[in-house]
Amino acid sequence: MIHNRIDMQKQNYAIGVLSFPGSNCDQDMINTLRDLFSARVDLIWHRDSIQVKYDLLIVPGGFSYGDYLRAGAIARFARAMNSLQEHAKRGGAIIGICNGFQILCEVDLLPGALIRNQSLKHICKDVILHAPTRNAFTKELDLSRTYRIPVSHSDGNYRIEADGLKALQDDDQIVFRYAQNPNGSVDDIAGITDKNNRILGMMPHPERAANSMVGNLDGKLLLESFLI
Amino acid sequence: MYLARVFVQLKESVLDPQGQAVTRALQDLGNSEVEDIRIGKYIEVRLQAENELQAREKVEHYCVSLLANPVIEKYRFELEESGQ
Numbered sequence: 001m002i003h004n005r006i007d008m009q010k011q012n013y014a015i016g017v018l019s020f021p022g023s024n025c026d027q028d029m030i031n032t033l034r035d036l037f038s039a040r041v042d043l044i045w046h047r048d049s050i051q052v053k054y055d056l057l058i059v060p061g062g063f064s065y066g067d068y069l070r071a072g073a074i075a076r077f078a079r080a081m082n083s084l085q086e087h088a089k090r091g092g093a094i095i096g097i098c099n100g101f102q103i104l105c106e107v108d109l110l111p112g113a114l115i116r117n118q119s120l121k122h123i124c125k126d127v128i129l130h131a132p133t134r135n136a137f138t139k140e141l142d143l144s145r146t147y148r149i150p151v152s153h154s155d156g157n158y159r160i161e162a163d164g165l166k167a168l169q170d171d172d173q174i175v176f177r178y179a180q181n182p183n184g185s186v187d188d189i190a191g192i193t194d195k196n197n198r199i200l201g202m203m204p205h206p207e208r209a210a211n212s213m214v215g216n217l218d219g220k221l222l223l224e225s226f227l228i
Numbered sequence: 229m230y231l232a233r234v235f236v237q238l239k240e241s242v243l244d245p246q247g248q249a250v251t252r253a254l255q256d257l258g259n260s261e262v263e264d265i266r267i268g269k270y271i272e273v274r275l276q277a278e279n280e281l282q283a284r285e286k287v288e289h290y291c292v293s294l295l296a297n298p299v300i301e302k303y304r305f306e307l308e309e310s311g312q
Contacts, residue, residue: 070297106297113299115238118245159242159300184243 006224007038013227014040016054018080018100021046025061025097025207032207036220037227046075050083056093056227057084059100061152061205071114071155072102081107094199095226098153101191101201110194110201111168112160117153118184124152126216127204128179129190133172136197140225146179147218149204151190156203158185158192168192176202200226230275230283231310236296236303237268271295274310283307 015033019026026043033041044050046064050057065074075081081103088094088109096104104110117123129147131138141147160168165186168174176191183203191202206226209219238244244266251265273290277283287305296303 069294073294073297105299111299113297115242115300116245118243120245120249157243157245161241184245 005038006036006228008227010055012040013037013056014042014052014054015056015058015227016042016044016050016052017058017060018044018084019046019060020062020064020075020078022064022066023060023062023099025099025205028205029058029060029097029207032210032219032223033227036210036223039227044080046078046080049079050087054087054092056095057087059084059094059096059103060207061098061100064099064103067099067155070102070106072099072104072106075103076107085109088199091196091198096199096201097205097207098151098156098203101203102155104199104201109199110192111164112158112192114155114203115157115159116155117157117182122152122154123156123182125150125182126209127151127182127190129176129204130179132174132177135172135175135193137175137193137200137226140228141221147222148209148216149206149219149222150208151182151204152208153183153203156183156185158183158189158203160186171195173197175200176204229310230277230280230307232273232275232283232287232290232305232307234271234273234287234291234295234303234305235268236271236291236301237266238300239302242300280307280309 102114105113126148131141173193177188178190181188193200206219206222209216246267247265254262291303
């Protein structure tokens, strides 16, 4: 892939990508980030505590610990997750994609939970996303257009109680909505942020649509907006 | 030694797509009297504890911290003393 890598505005911008037994999007994410950005990108094994002060931590997609008990439930006891919690307390940025979104909900860094798709089927296809609000993660996006991003999940059905949903809506925490809801998520939710706009969780995979070889660069636009 | 039988189930307010699918399947098999099915998990935990109260507190802690996700699930458990 030939293009100019984007210089990060901040010198020495460093990104850590966590990896659990069963993670399968960690290398895609790392390769995509290294391809696109002039940032330091490290892989962090789940058993290691995190020594570097990263600007951004990413919890990638996959099936950590075989999705045993509930998707994302067991990851919280990993040493790297303790470090991630400290990173969150310091106000550090975190992005969880797919299984990463499930994990961030399980550890209460994001509200709600993800349950089995309404259809009971694993859904693997492109979906069309709206970005309804302007915030830290959508600042570079054109909110008047849609973005085509792949999803691949069995448990992407976002659930939250009515008052929690109202808080997400009132505080502009819904970052992405499906144009056509594939999995039964309440309010067509595909991605949310925490109250402070520092933590993003989303089911679709922008890292799978960020290379011209796959014929879709919408994910690149999303990642640029998240990182720049 | 105590044996805890833990039952975890989606809350009533949370959609249970598996339960819906199995309801339909049983109805399709001719069991038109079936009205609703909710599917859950059954977990057996064997643990050492000094007395029943302590065992109860420990299992309660297991449920809240890992076995159930209180955002979407409810749980209950039965406790019995079992052999060493």
